[in-house]
Amino acid sequence: MPDTDLAAILGANLSSGNGIPVSIMDALRVPAVSNAIQLISEAVASLDVHVKYVEGGTEIEVTDHPVLNLLRGEANDWTTGFELIRQIMVDALVADQGGMAWVNRVNGRPVELISYRQGTLFFETDLDTGERKYRLGNRPVAARDVIHLMPPLPRSPLSLARDAIGIAVALDRHAARLFTRGAKPSGTLKFPKGMGETAVQKIIASWRQTHEAEDSGGRTVILYDGAEFEAITFNSTDAQFLENRKFQIEEIARAFNIPAPMIGALERATWSNSEQKGREFLSYCLEPWLRGLEGAFNRALFSDDERGRYVVRFDRDDLTRADLATRATVINSLIASRTLNPNEGRAWLGLPPREGGDEFLNPNITTPANTSAEGISNSDTPEDTDNAAE
Known part of the structure; x- marks a missing residue:
């Protein structure tokens, strides 16, 4: 059973369980499939990418590392970082070999990332150890120079869902025929006995001209010589057709x-x-892909001296942001509990830090710094306080 990559190179289509050949392009013509692949790949590629320095268990953001220019800016002269990450994700979703990109190094530093078409950059796996040996065309390349995002199972999600996609393709094709004369006629013409063949042909020609032409909608039905029209209604199986498509x-x-x-x-x-569905999308769908992609970047983009000291991280906050009122309430609660300081809360809102905002203080109970004890003494009565205020 060849995988999808070999089948694509040979121009072959892999058949689903119902006998319908389903190539990658056939699968992508199913709106649910193309929507799912586009949704996952663009959601991952839209997240902000950061490079962080690990020190004592704490990750400190680095803004001048050269890897950032490849992932945020231009991966090469014709591909942006967004397009590269998106293509790696698309390949991992549709191809059994996963998504791969080659890291071109000059003097040990990565200068460009290239995503080749399927079949150009490939690998062979040792059956005993699982070690992967990569080749770019006929030239072997080091594993550390390849960004490789493998699907979670031995085959890609598209390959494993080929039977379900094949049924969806069959339903789409049937729907295309259902609303044409090829699937089921809208009705029948009944003629009385004894009508000649010539008269029948004339009635059929007149019917098609007045009711089956492109601009014939809404015309009045005229029947001759006792002919009757009987409409054909949908049966219970036809009524379940839409339910099958939804399933x-x-x-x-x-x-x-x-x-x-x-x-x-x-x-x-x-x-x-x-x-809740949005949180499930992040936790159960995107998070495993993000972890795998971070690991692939960490393995291939940093030198031996940088490995373990620098890491690539995706910012998940863009997918978990709620409305402004909810975010303001949460940030205020975290600042009041001294979990965040005001500047960290401002950073969540995309605002610059302010002076004195690095202190962990509760604004609800902290006395302002310019308040002195000279104003009101404990012996002051409420009336004296009001007079002093005036």
Whole structure:
């Protein structure tokens, strides 16, 4: 059973369990499949990428590391960092070999990242140890010079969902025929006995001209010589056709491990559970891919001296941001509990730090610094206090 990459090189299509050949392009023509792949790949590529220095268990952000220019700016002369990360994710979702990119080094430092078409950069796996040996064309390349994001299972999600996608393709094709004359006629013309063949042909020609032409909608039906029209209604199997199509959307969502409402299955989506579905999308779908991609970057982008000291991190906050009122309440609570200082809270809002904002103080109980004990003494009465205020 060849994998998807070899089949694509040879121009072959792999058949699903129902006998329908499903290539990668056939699968991508199914809206639920293309939507799922686009949703995951663009969500990952849209996150901010950071390089951090590890010191004593604490990660300190680094803003001048050359790897940042490759991941945030231009990976090479024709590809941006966003496009590179997105392509690696797309390849990992559709190809059994995963998503790969070659790291071009000059004097030991990475200067560009190149994502080749499938079949150009490939690998062979040792069956005993699982060690991967890479080749770029006919030239062997070091494993540390390859960014490689493997799918979680022996095959890609698209390959494993080929049967479900094949059913969706069959339903799409049937839907295309259903609304044409090839699938089921809208009705039948019944003629009385004894009508000649010539008269029947004339009635059929007149019917097609007045009711089957492109601009024939809404015309009045005129029948001759006792002819009758009987409409054909949908039976129970036809009525379940839409239910079958909806079920395939849910099946494809399960294959890619994303909540079904995120690719259009909104029957059970409500305002109350939409936020929960977003958290599930981050926790159960994106987080494993992000961990794998961070590990692939850490292994391939840093030198031997930098390994373990520098790490690549994706900022997940963009996917967990709530509305402004909720965020303000949470930030205020964290500052009041002295978990964050005001400047850290301002950083969450994208605001610059302010003077004195690095102290961990509770603004609800902390006395301002310019308050003195000379104003009101304990012996002052409320009336004296009011007079002093005046």
